[in-house]
Amino acid sequence: MEVNSSIPVLTQNNWNTWKRDMQVLLMHYGCWQFIIKTEPVDPDVGSTYKEKYDFQLRKDRTPTLIYTNISSELKSLISDTTDGAVAWKILKNHFEAMTREHG
Numbered sequence: 342m343e344v345n346s347s348i349p350v351l352t353q354n355n356w357n358t359w360k361r362d363m364q365v366l367l368m369h370y371g372c373w374q375f376i377i378k379t380e381p382v383d384p385d386v387g388s389t390y391k392e393k394y395d396f397q398l399r400k401d402r403t404p405t406l407i408y409t410n411i412s413s414e415l416k417s418l419i420s421d422t423t424d425g426a427v428a429w430k431i432l433k434n435h436f437e438a439m440t441r442e443h444g
Contacts, residue, residue: 351411356436363410367425372403376429404428 348362349355367373384396403425408416411432418435419428 348410351415351432353415353439356432356439359410360433363407366406366410367403370402370406371399372406372425375400375403375425378426400425407432
């Protein structure tokens with residue numbers, strides 16, 4: 342299945358749309374469970390090399406997909422983390438706090 346991995350970048354004005362688009366993109370790549378913390382921190386002890394490699398690839402892909410799909414002026418918010426769940430939480434807190442202040 343081909344997926345359109347090109348979503349509009351996150352700006353100051355499109356959080357609600359972007360977060361849904363990004364969730365779908367992360368789900369497609371098997372990364373969403375790292376955001377919602379249903380994936381274990383590390384693969385099982387008995388995992389094969391390929392399973393461990395695939396796990397690490399998905400884990401590394403999570404912050405990469407987020408970082409590359411936000412506008413340059415927002416990158417500084419998450420530039421200090423390589424953890425996708427942390428990056429997501431930072432962005433969520435930033436934008437949902439702004440929504441509470443303005444709405």
